[in-house]
Amino acid sequence: xxxxxxxxxxxxxxxNIVNAIQNGTIKDTNCAxxxxxxxxxxxxxxxKKLGIPYRYVDPKAYGGKAGYETEIMKTLKxxxxxxxxxxxxxxxxxxxxxxxxxxxxxxxxPAYLPNFPGAHGILDAYEAKAEFTGVTVHYVDEGVDTxxxxxxEKIMIDxxxxxxxxxxxxxxxxxxxxxxxxxxxxENLNKEKEVM
Ligand code: GRF
Numbered sequence: 001x002x003x004x005x006x007x008x009x010x011x012x013x014x015x016n017i018v019n020a021i022q023n024g025t026i027k028d029t030n031c032a033x034x035x036x037x038x039x040x041x042x043x044x045x046x047x048k049k050l051g052i053p054y055r056y057v058d059p060k061a062y063g064g065k066a067g068y069e070t071e072i073m074k075t076l077k078x079x080x081x082x083x084x085x086x087x088x089x090x091x092x093x094x095x096x097x098x099x100x101x102x103x104x105x106x107x108x109x110p111a112y113l114p115n116f117p118g119a120h121g122i123l124d125a126y127e128a129k130a131e132f133t134g135v136t137v138h139y140v141d142e143g144v145d146t147x148x149x150x151x152x153e154k155i156m157i158d159x160x161x162x163x164x165x166x167x168x169x170x171x172x173x174x175x176x177x178x179x180x181x182x183x184x185x186x187e188n189l190n191k192e193k194e195v196m
Contacts, residue, residue: 001186001193002032004081006089011043013087013108013174018050020179029186032079035072037091053079059091069096076100082189085182086140090119093140105140106185107147108178110170112136112154117145122170126163132156133166135173137181151181 005014014034020026034047034054047054055075062068073096076084084097086107093105111121112134118124125133134154139147153173157166 001029001082001189002080003029003083003085003182003186004033004035004076004079005031005085005087006035006037007041007043007087008036008038008090009041009043009088011041011046011088012171013178014043015046015050016175017085017087017179017182018046018052020183025179026183026186028190029182032081033075035075035089037089043088065094066096069094072097073100083182083185084140087178092144093142095142098140098142103139106150106181107138107140107145108174109136109138109145110174112152113138113145113149121145122167123163125157126166129159130157133170135170135177137178150185151177153177 005017007014018031021029021031031052034043034052036043036054036056037059039056044054057068057072059068062071082104084101084105086105097105109117109121111125112132113136115130116124116133132154134152136152137150139150141147155169155173
């Protein structure tokens with residue numbers, strides 16, 4: 001299975017997934033391309049280091065969301081991408097990608113959905129003094145962090161933790177859960193292909 005990873009910033013989940021592919025935790029899967037929406041995304045440096053092709057697509061350069069996603073589609077088609085993995089991609093997905101990749105776009109969110117959706121899942125849980133939070137992998141639909149949940153894990157928040165400590169715990173959980181879920185999904189996609 002060829003996958004594309006979309007990222008906007010740091011890219012630690014991107015790197016973690018590529019490592020999982022390279023060390024065989026995720027089998028028979030190729031990270032064909034990294035797509036970024038910001039030219040300064042640190043994920044680009046990671047892609048260079050890892051030898052993964054990448055492309056920056058400027059969201060403002062193609063006359064709106066549909067034009068932008070149509071441009072991305074060209075790259076996805078060229079690379080025969082079958083699954084889109086959002087890993088810190090800070091933009092909602094529009095109709096063009098959703099119709100071209102029905103049930104083939106997944107996202108990781110750093111909270112226990114439906115609790116604390118949105119761009120600041122960890123901070124929001126921390127500030128709310130929530131008893132627990134977690135991480136969630138879900139299918140992507142037109143909403144923000146609303147698609148069907150595939151897997152999630154919970155962590156109790158120790159009230160003595162700093163925000164940084166909570167962040168470390170949550171990111172650590174992401175690095176465990178996301179590759180596991182991707183391995184499962186790509187294994188299923190590979191099986192579907194064998195049947196066809
Ligand atoms: C992760 O916490 C992810 O859950 C969220 O954005 C963060 C991205 O971190 N959507 P990184 O770019 O993978 O380091």
